[in-house]
Amino acid sequence: MNRVLLRFTLSHWQSTRSLTTAASSSINAEEVSKFAAASAEWWNPHGQFGMLHKMNPPRTKYIRDQVLKHLNPTLFPPSATPAHPFKGLRILDVGCGGGLLSESLARLGATVTGLDASPENTAMATYHVSLDPSLSPPPTFLAEPIEHHLQNTQQKYDVVTSLEVIEHVNNPATFLKHCLQSVKPGGVAVFSTINRTRTSWLLTILAAEHVLKWVPVGTHDHAKYITPEELEGFVKGSGENVQVVDVRGIAYRVLENRWEVLGSEADKKALGNSLGFGDLEMNYIVTVTKGME
Amino acid sequence: MGALARTDICIVGGGIVGTALAAALSTSAFASHLKVTLIEGGDLFALPDERTNYFSNRVSSVTPESAKLLKRIGAWDRIPEDRKKPFAQMKVWDALGNGKLAFNAPQTHAASCMGWIVENSWLRKSLTESLGSSVSVLNKSFVEDISSGEGSGLEWPILTLKDKSKIQARLLIGADGANSLVRKYANIKSSGWDYPQKAIVATLKVENVEGNNNDVAYQRFLPGGPIACLPLSANRSSLVWSTHPATAAKLSKLSTKDFASFVDIAFRNPVEDLKYLTGLIQEDGSLPSTVNLEEEAAWGRQRLVEANMNQIGAPPAHTTMPKISGVIETSRAGFPLRFYLSERYVSDKRAALIGDAAHTIHPLAGQGLNLGLLDVGTIAKVIEEGLQSGSDIGNIHTLQNYASERFAPNLGMMLAVDSIGKLFRAESDPIVWARSFGLNMGIPFQDSRTWP
Numbered sequence A: 001m002n003r004v005l006l007r008f009t010l011s012h013w014q015s016t017r018s019l020t021t022a023a024s025s026s027i028n029a030e031e032v033s034k035f036a037a038a039s040a041e042w043w044n045p046h047g048q049f050g051m052l053h054k055m056n057p058p059r060t061k062y063i064r065d066q067v068l069k070h071l072n073p074t075l076f077p078p079s080a081t082p083a084h085p086f087k088g089l090r091i092l093d094v095g096c097g098g099g100l101l102s103e104s105l106a107r108l109g110a111t112v113t114g115l116d117a118s119p120e121n122t123a124m125a126t127y128h129v130s131l132d133p134s135l136s137p138p139p140t141f142l143a144e145p146i147e148h149h150l151q152n153t154q155q156k157y158d159v160v161t162s163l164e165v166i167e168h169v170n171n172p173a174t175f176l177k178h179c180l181q182s183v184k185p186g187g188v189a190v191f192s193t194i195n196r197t198r199t200s201w202l203l204t205i206l207a208a209e210h211v212l213k214w215v216p217v218g219t220h221d222h223a224k225y226i227t228p229e230e231l232e233g234f235v236k237g238s239g240e241n242v243q244v245v246d247v248r249g250i251a252y253r254v255l256e257n258r259w260e261v262l263g264s265e266a267d268k269k270a271l272g273n274s275l276g277f278g279d280l281e282m283n284y285i286v287t288v289t290k291g292m293e
Numbered sequence B: 001m002g003a004l005a006r007t008d009i010c011i012v013g014g015g016i017v018g019t020a021l022a023a024a025l026s027t028s029a030f031a032s033h034l035k036v037t038l039i040e041g042g043d044l045f046a047l048p049d050e051r052t053n054y055f056s057n058r059v060s061s062v063t064p065e066s067a068k069l070l071k072r073i074g075a076w077d078r079i080p081e082d083r084k085k086p087f088a089q090m091k092v093w094d095a096l097g098n099g100k101l102a103f104n105a106p107q108t109h110a111a112s113c114m115g116w117i118v119e120n121s122w123l124r125k126s127l128t129e130s131l132g133s134s135v136s137v138l139n140k141s142f143v144e145d146i147s148s149g150e151g152s153g154l155e156w157p158i159l160t161l162k163d164k165s166k167i168q169a170r171l172l173i174g175a176d177g178a179n180s181l182v183r184k185y186a187n188i189k190s191s192g193w194d195y196p197q198k199a200i201v202a203t204l205k206v207e208n209v210e211g212n213n214n215d216v217a218y219q220r221f222l223p224g225g226p227i228a229c230l231p232l233s234a235n236r237s238s239l240v241w242s243t244h245p246a247t248a249a250k251l252s253k254l255s256t257k258d259f260a261s262f263v264d265i266a267f268r269n270p271v272e273d274l275k276y277l278t279g280l281i282q283e284d285g286s287l288p289s290t291v292n293l294e295e296e297a298a299w300g301r302q303r304l305v306e307a308n309m310n311q312i313g314a315p316p317a318h319t320t321m322p323k324i325s326g327v328i329e330t331s332r333a334g335f336p337l338r339f340y341l342s343e344r345y346v347s348d349k350r351a352a353l354i355g356d357a358a359h360t361i362h363p364l365a366g367q368g369l370n371l372g373l374l375d376v377g378t379i380a381k382v383i384e385e386g387l388q389s390g391s392d393i394g395n396i397h398t399l400q401n402y403a404s405e406r407f408a409p410n411l412g413m414m415l416a417v418d419s420i421g422k423l424f425r426a427e428s429d430p431i432v433w434a435r436s437f438g439l440n441m442g443i444p445f446q447d448s449r450t451w452p
């Protein structure tokens, strides 16, 4: 089997969702306008978000598997079925962008609330769910940052997701804290982002923005990329009773033109070391659980 | 405009392939909640003739892999044992050269058989019986028109049936055969050609069978095209004879008795005998009264056996080709043969093509239906995976996974089958020698799937 893994990072395609930042202070006005302009393009499978559309299924499948594995059994509603494993679960998708992940989670049965700081994005997402009659109940989209949402509602969620968002917020530590505060005891949170490495600079800034011109120049700010160690540090420093339970790399297999969530470090040990396996050089995804008490 | 019914997956065409997909989806733990609508212009529930040892003229060879899929769906075990004839050997030879091959079922194979010959009518019946409750069948309903849902508030394709009722579907599957309407709607080009051949099928009476109660499939490559004899029971076999349309027209007019003699001659005699005798067939299908077919045939066979040092045109060693002793009345029918390939299997108009709608090939390797069933297995898996990752299963990114898994292998098989056909139509000496050499190399066949 071909083991050549070339990776691209894709956080920029995701970036429309960037604006869901934590404290109002963390909202970056420049970023908002940058991505709102692209929102009409969001759902075009052949448009500039096409790569993100492709990345979504393996990520959703990862979330599905991790939630089924780590969510405290007492939170599992009896209504879940193999076809709708999330039926009865309440999920908060922070930085929902055009609603790509929110829709997928809703199709798995969840009752989803999508947050995005850009009203254009939430309008776009709300419009798009109306196109699919089977999304019932459809996700609710709110144009507010996480910290406002926390204040405005007493709601806590079984699952909180925030994919390819942290690298766009001004204060990732505060942002993560607010996300984790929104998780019920026994619940699960999933975050993904891009590692700050030389590879990610080459591929996301140099290649994707300047050479291939897949995304506008300035989409990314490499200095804001976060290493897995930093992310784990933010989680530990959140003051919540939480723990990182899984970290995986996400790779783009060029020849097969598809994304894949790689094996875990544990799998890597079990299977022996093959090139790129479990590699966190570029995009990676993390599962966090919250204790019961 | 009348009320618009909505469905998750609409399958146009209740042939074996379309019905198999409906059954597969409705028996899947991940997909059985989807509303599936299966639309068939003909009669999906036409019953097979169940008379013992009576067989329909439309049969298919089913590979072990296809059988596995049918088993999983629940269809295979619904086909009575005497309606699925296993064959353990396949003998293939060249009428012009001395190339020959005998394949045996791999010993390791649990079923220890290369495949089964099954009537299409039984495949269909077993599949309709396997349809789960999520499938609504619109039988004897013809799809007249398909348009994109643009402007209806929902960009899903809209199908208009002959009775003018309309259905809107998240995902449209074209299982509607070689002249697919879904393919036209999806704007997918299909290119290829009609072979300068027609296939004559018939149910044969056979005697002096080999092996375990007639468990050998035979195929002889004649200059006009291959002739195949596929076992159905201890004394019945199925004929698929591909030949020039003009020859086919002549053969079709023969009396049943004379036709049986011609089939026997086509398998056993030197090619020249068949050419000579075919030339004698009159406009009305009769033969000149001076011709005694039996005697002519016996004389030719003698020559093939005795004076043929190089074994030109003779079957592989240790082969006793069964005697074709008769043809079942009214079982003769002719079919055009084509090679058509769709340039894509999926489109972003929420459509995917499976089976003959996506690819039509020559029956010489008995692969057309089997490729279609592989399509079914893959697209059902892709839909299940899409559902598990919360995808919109009509979306091109989901469907693309089906196309990228099936397109290349199907194309490979199509080209292989086509080049075998072409190779064997050639009558020039160097090519005949080359193919004799190729056949005699005894390329090791691991598995019936690698045939041809």
Ligand SMILES: Cc1cc2nc3c(=O)[nH]c(=O)nc-3n(C[C@H](O)[C@H](O)[C@H](O)COP(=O)(O)OP(=O)(O)OC[C@H]3O[C@@H](n4cnc5c(N)ncnc54)[C@H](O)[C@@H]3O)c2cc1C
Residues within 6 Å of the ligand: B012, B013, B014, B015, B016, B017, B018, B039, B040, B041, B042, B059, B060, B061, B062, B141, B142, B143, B144, B175, B176, B177, B178, B181, B199, B201, B240, B335, B336, B354, B355, B356, B357, B363, B365, B366, B367, B368, B369, B370, B371, B372
């Ligand atoms: C002589 C011969 C021998 C063969 N032998 C073998 C063999 O041994 N093994 C093998 O694997 N393959 C064999 N094949 C090939 C095999 O028969 C085909 O590949 C297979 O039947 C294709 O199935 P399908 O369901 O895709 O298409 P079809 O069988 O063509 O079914 C299409 C269905 O769609 C319906 N339909 C079409 N348009 C509409 C519409 N607008 N609205 C509603 N309904 C519609 C039709 O009524 C039909 O029932 C053979 C073919 C021939 C000609």
